Amino acid sequence: MKKAVISGSASGIGSCVKARLEKQGYDVIGIDLKDASVTADLSTTEGRSSAIRNALKELGGEIDILVLAAGLGGHLDDGQLVAKVNYYGAIELLDGFRDALAARKGRCVVISSNSAQMGTDPENPIITSLLDGSEADAMEAIGELPAAATYGASKHAVARAIRRRAAEWGAKGIRLNAIAPGQTETPLFRGAADHPTIGQAVTAIPIPMARVAAADELAGVIEFMLSDAAAYMHGSIIYVDGGTDAQLRPDAF
Numbered sequence: 001m002k003k004a005v006i007s008g009s010a011s012g013i014g015s016c017v018k019a020r021l022e023k024q025g026y027d028v029i030g031i032d033l034k035d036a037s038v039t040a041d042l043s044t045t046e047g048r049s050s051a052i053r054n055a056l057k058e059l060g061g062e063i064d065i066l067v068l069a070a071g072l073g074g075h076l077d078d079g080q081l082v083a084k085v086n087y088y089g090a091i092e093l094l095d096g097f098r099d100a101l102a103a104r105k106g107r108c109v110v111i112s113s114n115s116a117q118m119g120t121d122p123e124n125p126i127i128t129s130l131l132d133g134s135e136a137d138a139m140e141a142i143g144e145l146p147a148a149a150t151y152g153a154s155k156h157a158v159a160r161a162i163r164r165r166a167a168e169w170g171a172k173g174i175r176l177n178a179i180a181p182g183q184t185e186t187p188l189f190r191g192a193a194d195h196p197t198i199g200q201a202v203t204a205i206p207i208p209m210a211r212v213a214a215a216d217e218l219a220g221v222i223e224f225m226l227s228d229a230a231a232y233m234h235g236s237i238i239y240v241d242g243g244t245d246a247q248l249r250p251d252a253f
Contacts, residue, residue: 042089166235182241
């Protein structure tokens, strides 16, 4: 049987991807804080390690599909917590499952965000610490900053981490890509949109298609990215945001 692991499987985009893969006949192991095959707190080193260990045990050490969808939003007060889950909760799982993916020439999609490029300085100390320093270095750089200051930075770092791994992972036969959603109706988005102050910034972001996406629309694109039809897609960051990035950065790509 084909085997898949999905973090953030209990809600939002991750839940929709899980349903689509199960419909295809995959044995899916979900990872989340609750309501999942493997429960784990991805904000901690111990939680990430247990998530990797338990998922591999459930699937016999081999994985065909990996989707890393777990994340926290920019409306929270704790900027360190958001960076821990959004960056380390993705990249440590990614690296922890690498050999299992290589064993079956697996395919992986990680969720970034179109906010990764919204006025983000690539040399921001938070980003450089996430990419090239220790977790302690990154937390020191963040300090007491709220999640509004770390959400985009963490997603920017995730996208670059994917690109950095493309050569090595491709040589191992693993396809690795990221998707950069825009505003999508999920609990994460709803928390930000309904926030008394952050919500104003969210509603000010332009969307040429003039609507918020449904979570299953993003899941459909991820399903395609994992399919044989996308067999030559590797190291790509795919924007699915109703045209927001194109409007904000028409001359950059």
